[in-house]
Amino acid sequence: QITLKESGPALVRPTQTLTLTCSFSGFSLNTAGVGVGWIRQPPGKALEWLALIHWDDDKRYTPSLKTRLTITKDTSKNQVVLTMTNMDPVDTATYYCAHSDNNYVFRWFDTWGQGTLVTVSS
Amino acid sequence: DIQMTQSPSTLSASVGDRVTITCRASQSISSWLAWYQQKPGKAPKLLIYKASSLESGVPSRFSGSGSGTEFTLTISSLQPDDFATYYCQQYYFYITFGPGTTVAI
Numbered sequence: 001q002i003t004l005k006e007s008g009p010a011l012v013r014p015t016q017t018l019t020l021t022c023s024f025s026g027f028s029l030n031t032a033g034v035g036v037g038w039i040r041q042p043p044g045k046a047l048e049w050l051a052l053i054h055w056d057d058d059k060r061y062t063p064s065l066k067t068r069l070t071i072t073k074d075t076s077k078n079q080v081v082l083t084m085t086n087m088d089p090v091d092t093a094t095y096y097c098a099h100s101d102n103n104y105v106f107r108w109f110d111t112w113g114q115g116t117l118v119t120v121s122s
Numbered sequence: 123d124i125q126m127t128q129s130p131s132t133l134s135a136s137v138g139d140r141v142t143i144t145c146r147a148s149q150s151i152s153s154w155l156a157w158y159q160q161k162p163g164k165a166p167k168l169l170i171y172k173a174s175s176l177e178s179g180v181p182s183r184f185s186g187s188g189s190g191t192e193f194t195l196t197i198s199s200l201q202p203d204d205f206a207t208y209y210c211q212q213y214y215f216y217i218t219f220g221p222g223t224t225v226a227i
Contacts, residue, residue: 037217047158047166047209049217062216063123096165106213108156110177112165 002026004036004097004113012087012120022080022097022113029055029075033103036080038071040093041115048093052100052107053080060106089120124148124212126220133225141197143223145210150190154214157186157195160222161206169208170195200225 008020020038027034037052051071052060061069070083080097094117098109125148135141145155153173158166168177170186173193183198197204205227210220 039219046221047211047219049211049219052217060216098165102171104154104213106154106215106217108168108171108211108213109166110168110171112167115165 002099002111004099004111006095006097006113006116008095008116008118010117010119012091012118014088014120014122016087018082018084018087018091018118020082020084020095020097020116020118022082024078024080024097024099024113027099027101028078029053029073029080031055031101033101035100035107036073037098037100037107037109038080038082039096039098039109039112040091041096042090042093045093050084050095051082054105058105087120091118092120093118124151124215124218126210126212126218128208128210128220128223131221131223133223134227135200135225136227137200137202139200141200141204141225143195143208143225145188145193145195145220147191147193147212147214151212151214153189154212155186155188155193156211156213157184158209158211159204159206160209166209197225 004024038050094115099111100107157170160166
């Protein structure tokens with residue numbers, strides 16, 4: 001059974017850097033074709049894809065936020081970490097990590113974490 | 123950027139109704155489209171991938187069709203558990219989601 005769980009601060013101050021961790025089980029990011037993505041959802045709004053890391057360490061970012069995002073993986077810990085710099089109140093959202101094993105550069109996501117709400121406020 | 127639109131934004135329906143949601147892409151995305159269902163306070167759930175492939179465990183009353191720029195999600199007979207918001211997602215070039223369609227009573 002594949003599970004993912006996001007963790008990180010619930011409150012971040014403007015201009016600070018957000019670090020979120022996705023801890024997963026039931027699969028390995030060493031397995032060919034596997035990927036983990038991050039998607040966010042502001043309150044009452046639509047989903048927005050942020051970043052994706054593949055089993056071979058290929059990384060993809062949404063163009064509009066590319067300069068602020070970094071995604072990394074720690075296969076020994078079964079974790080994926082997303083950092084987002086220069087946080088702003090408009091970045092307030094629920095942040096999800098999600099699993100994919102369909103081996104495309106850009107993918108659909110078959111299993112999602114429960115999400116973690118991050119509020120940006122002074 | 124590939125922009126995704128959905129129509130309608132809100133849909134009022136009754137149990138047993140046949141429901142169709144349309145998703146359009148700003149350029150051709152072949153069949154690189156997925157559909158998700160999301161309930162309030164919950165994570166999205168994958169329903170359909172590759173435009174028409176049903177995810178394992180998803181009831182057969184859900185179906186997807188289309189290619190190129192126009193796609194549809196159909197629920198053949200709406201059940202009480204189906205009242206939710208539905209999102210399309212393209213993965214042809216980067217990843218973008220549609221704005222969502224809420225199916226309400």
